[in-house]
Amino acid sequence: MKIKLIFLSLSLLLSTGLVSAQSLYRTAVGExxxxxxxxxxxIEAVNKKTGAILNASTKDLAIQAKITDFxxxxxxxxxxxxENYMESExxxxxxxxxKIKEDIDLTKPGTYPVTAxxxxxxxxxxxxxxxxxxxxxxxxxxxxNFSFQVRTADYQIEVPKLVFNKIAETIxxxxxxxxxxx
Amino acid sequence: MIWPYFLKKGAFGFLFCIFSLFGSSTWNSVLAQDxxxxxxxxxxxxxxxxxxxxxxxSRLINGHTIETISKNHLxxxxxxxxxxxxxxxxxxFFGLDEAKIRLGLEYGLTDRWLVGAGxxxxxxTYDLYTKYKVLRQSNTMPITVTAMxxxxxxxxxxxxxxxxxxxxxxxxNIERYSYWxxxxxxxxxxxxxxxxxxxxxxxxxKVEDPSIPNQLFALGAGGRYKLNQRITLSxxxxxxxxxxxxxxxxDDFETNGNFPYPYRNALSLGVDIETGGHVFQFHLTxxxxxxxxxxIGQNVGSWGKGDIFYGFNIARTFSLDKAARNTHK
Numbered sequence: 464m465k466i467k468l469i470f471l472s473l474s475l476l477l478s479t480g481l482v483s484a485q486s487l488y489r490t491a492v493g494e495x496x497x498x499x500x501x502x503x504x505x506i507e508a509v510n511k512k513t514g515a516i517l518n519a520s521t522k523d524l525a526i527q528a529k530i531t532d533f534x535x536x537x538x539x540x541x542x543x544x545x546e547n548y549m550e551s552e553x554x555x556x557x558x559x560x561x562k563i564k565e566d567i568d569l570t571k572p573g574t575y576p577v578t579a580x581x582x583x584x585x586x587x588x589x590x591x592x593x594x595x596x597x598x599x600x601x602x603x604x605x606x607x608n609f610s611f612q613v614r615t616a617d618y619q620i621e622v623p624k625l626v627f628n629k630i631a632e633t634i635x636x637x638x639x640x641x642x643x644x645x
Numbered sequence: 646m647i648w649p650y651f652l653k654k655g656a657f658g659f660l661f662c663i664f665s666l667f668g669s670s671t672w673n674s675v676l677a678q679d680x681x682x683x684x685x686x687x688x689x690x691x692x693x694x695x696x697x698x699x700x701x702x703s704r705l706i707n708g709h710t711i712e713t714i715s716k717n718h719l720x721x722x723x724x725x726x727x728x729x730x731x732x733x734x735x736x737x738f739f740g741l742d743e744a745k746i747r748l749g750l751e752y753g754l755t756d757r758w759l760v761g762a763g764x765x766x767x768x769x770t771y772d773l774y775t776k777y778k779v780l781r782q783s784n785t786m787p788i789t790v791t792a793m794x795x796x797x798x799x800x801x802x803x804x805x806x807x808x809x810x811x812x813x814x815x816x817x818n819i820e821r822y823s824y825w826x827x828x829x830x831x832x833x834x835x836x837x838x839x840x841x842x843x844x845x846x847x848x849x850x851k852v853e854d855p856s857i858p859n860q861l862f863a864l865g866a867g868g869r870y871k872l873n874q875r876i877t878l879s880x881x882x883x884x885x886x887x888x889x890x891x892x893x894x895x896d897d898f899e900t901n902g903n904f905p906y907p908y909r910n911a912l913s914l915g916v917d918i919e920t921g922g923h924v925f926q927f928h929l930t931x932x933x934x935x936x937x938x939x940x941i942g943q944n945v946g947s948w949g950k951g952d953i954f955y956g957f958n959i960a961r962t963f964s965l966d967k968a969a970r971n972t973h974k
Contacts, residue, residue, distance in 0.1 A: 581678065
């Protein structure tokens with residue numbers, strides 16, 4: 464009986480340990496879309512190796528994508544994106560570190576509109592941003608969808624006059640992250 | 646009695662508890678956002694990051710670079726080499742009155758393997774080549790290595806007069822062939838500076854004089870320096886080492902041969918300008934040929950005598966990817 468009690472208390476401890484471990488949701492294959500639209504040219508790219516971690520108990524959220532992982536249908540554009548605009552050798556990745564503001568319980572299945580506030584780093588420049596999105600929670604995963612706009616000038620990305628009509632001043636970014644419970 | 650019971654059911658559970666306690670305390674310490682980021686960083690940094698754009702184009706000036714083109718992409722090359730700058734104002738408008746032209750196409754079979762073909766007006770030569778990127782520079786690999794092999798056919802009428810002044814007679818088509826292969830080794834040292842070495846082997850089936858060897862080895866060296874995002878300086882030099890059957894042959898050419906040894910090493914200096922889908926390469930070179938057999942093997946121009954040719958290459962890249970066609974209107 465004594466032994467059973469010890470086990471019981473230990474398993475209680477164990478379960479609390481597991482709760483904090485299991486509140487992490489994670490992916491290494493999130494999708495991040497880039498879209499630039501001008502009357503002359505539409506440019507679209509996708510990064511399917513976006514990493515993201517969400518801590519459901521503290522609602523901390525981190526997203527990171529390598530610039531070289533953005534795939535363009537036209538590889539010359541991809542090279543220019545890396546070489547001329549994003550300077551991916553100097554600034555290899557883009558990051559977001561923030562927190563979901565709403566007071567929601569992500570362990571309960573449902574669809575939640577959310578707002579994440581935090582710091583976005585692009586091209587070596589970090590700025591505070593507020594991003595709106597939705598989270599669809601299931602028992603084992605969180606499907607995070609979001610979209611927002613960035614101005615290239617805010618992140619010191621220089622677009623030469625020559626190609627000004629081909630690259631939009633405001634780029635639309637959207638993301639689809641299927642975070643799986645760890 | 647108690648011991649076996651503990652062993653049977655409890656030992657694993659007990660150990661598991663210890664571990665999970667330990668585990669939970671470590672997890673609790675990584676709740677901050679920056680720690681989450683560093684977790685992501687750890688995961689992503691395992692994958693190699695390949696160096697891109699060591700050079701702006703698949704050609705440096707006359708010769709190749711380690712660059713291949715992407716899968717299903719087509720490059721169209723238009724190259725001109727005008728007349729020598731010392732050919733006179735009245736007679737030739739300092740060379741601009743005439744030009745040797747090469748039109749070329751190259752196609753990416755995969756991201757690392759391309760095939761190309763071209764036609765030069767100099768010696769009316771058709772050329773075919775293939776290039777494969779064997780090693781790629783990355784955070785774990787210091788260099789990029791590309792292997793290249795090519796073949797050319799000279800379609801001038803038999804008995805034509807070569808650039809060197811000799812008359813060339815062909816008895817059959819095999820004699821019109823030449824072959825070349827290169828191992829291109831390059832490293833992008835910084836964002837701006839890339840250097841390349843290109844050991845080259847050339848075989849020309851028929852040369853004008855028995856004293857000129859059919860086979861030659863050349864060591865090329867070249868590089869680029871980016872002035873800004875659009876403008877790049879480039880240079881290229883090929884030093885030829887010919888295997889003379891008789892060691893005195895080369896000296897004979899200089900002193901008491903039928904004619905002085907006609908061929909010289911090619912040095913080229915250029916500026917690349919990139920505008921969106923085009924690369925413009927402007928250069929000064931003492932080589933007028935645009936295939937390896939000509940500019941490495943049979944180049945007659947000399948900088949010292951003022952045989953300097955202006956030239957340009959224009960490359961236009963087309964994406965033949967279906968997905969690209971939808972987005973790239």
